[in-house]
Amino acid sequence: MEIVTFGESMVLFNPDTTGPLRYVHNFNKSIAGAESNVAIALARLGHHVGWFSKIGDDEFGRYIKAIIRGEGVDVSRVVTDPHNNTGLLFKERFAHVNPNVYYYRKNSAASNMVIKDLDFDYIKSSKILHVTGITLALSPSARETVFKAVEFAKANNVLVSFDPNIRLKLWRIEEARPTLLEMAKLADIIFPGQDEGRLLLGTEDPKEIAREFLDMGCKIVAVKLGKEGCYLAKQEEDEFVTGYIVEKPEDTVGAGDGFAAGFLSGVLQNFSLRGCGQLANAVGAMATLVRGDMEGFPTLQQVQRFMGTEEYIDR
Numbered sequence: 001m002e003i004v005t006f007g008e009s010m011v012l013f014n015p016d017t018t019g020p021l022r023y024v025h026n027f028n029k030s031i032a033g034a035e036s037n038v039a040i041a042l043a044r045l046g047h048h049v050g051w052f053s054k055i056g057d058d059e060f061g062r063y064i065k066a067i068i069r070g071e072g073v074d075v076s077r078v079v080t081d082p083h084n085n086t087g088l089l090f091k092e093r094f095a096h097v098n099p100n101v102y103y104y105r106k107n108s109a110a111s112n113m114v115i116k117d118l119d120f121d122y123i124k125s126s127k128i129l130h131v132t133g134i135t136l137a138l139s140p141s142a143r144e145t146v147f148k149a150v151e152f153a154k155a156n157n158v159l160v161s162f163d164p165n166i167r168l169k170l171w172r173i174e175e176a177r178p179t180l181l182e183m184a185k186l187a188d189i190i191f192p193g194q195d196e197g198r199l200l201l202g203t204e205d206p207k208e209i210a211r212e213f214l215d216m217g218c219k220i221v222a223v224k225l226g227k228e229g230c231y232l233a234k235q236e237e238d239e240f241v242t243g244y245i246v247e248k249p250e251d252t253v254g255a256g257d258g259f260a261a262g263f264l265s266g267v268l269q270n271f272s273l274r275g276c277g278q279l280a281n282a283v284g285a286m287a288t289l290v291r292g293d294m295e296g297f298p299t300l301q302q303v304q305r306f307m308g309t310e311e312y313i314d315r
């Protein structure tokens with residue numbers, strides 16, 4: 001594996017119509033989950049990637065595994081929990097505003113993840129371990145599992161990639177902040193958004209955010225600036241990389257995961273910092289062109305066309 005990641009994926013029910021959920025009759029069934037989004041995006045870009053989680057012994061768990069496997073992601077380390085259900089997520093859409101998200105994941109199989117569910121040889125076999133703050137929020141045992149995996153990765157020269165992905169519906173900021181900062185200190189690459197800079201460090205200034213994380217020990221900080229692009233920093237170099245304007249985004253959820261996947265793809269190919277940022281911006285932007293959390297991630301050829309590095313013949 002080039003990259004291994006783990007965390008909860010859920011069955012996502014996206015309403016066909018806008019308005020309060022009690023008036024919605026039809027839903028589109030798909031999957032959601034920040035880590036599997038990153039895994040799928042990387043697989044579409046042509047990488048060997050593994051994702052695992054704990055799923056219920058139920059139809060929803062089998063569905064999630066089948067979809068992710070179908071995307072070319074290795075799911076051989078997924079654990080089935082005979083006692084707890086697979087988590088679900090419902091969106092509620094209104095015109096011109098971000099959708100509401102309702103989680104049905106309390107005590108889900110994934111939130112019952114424990115250290116015993118980790119395959120250490122599998123983690124050791126990969127170049128990068130990618131984790132997010134969502135798993136840290138799920139339960140004490142899931143949190144302990146992420147810390148254990150990350151400490152093991154560090155001790156075995158596997159690069160640690162971390163997206164704080166603050167979800168205030170899952171935990172209070174007073175609890176989230178110290179935990180996420182503790183994890184940030186262990187990360188080699190970190191992907192904060194500006195809002196996360198504000199919540200964690202009290203600043204939205206990309207340069208200040210980057211400086212704080214570099215001082216904590218991160219080697220690369222990629223601050224996501226939405227359509228403005230990103231600000232990237234290492235100890236010895238830093239730069240802004242301009243983003244892509246998407247006039248009418250269909251769905252912005254998943255853009256951050258696309259960004260992380262594009263960036264990590266660049267890292268795996270030894271791209272320059274700027275090259276990593278350009279690919280990250282493009283994959284993140286393309287994620288917003290399609291409704292759904294992971295449906296819009298491009299193949300390598302599609303992203304090259306989007307970036308204008310490959311000629312497009314449409315017929």
Ligand code: KDG
Nearest residue numbers: 032033034134253254257293
């Ligand atoms: O980054 C997108 C994810 O947040 C989404 O797919 C669902 O993992 C998810 C969550 O916990 O909100």
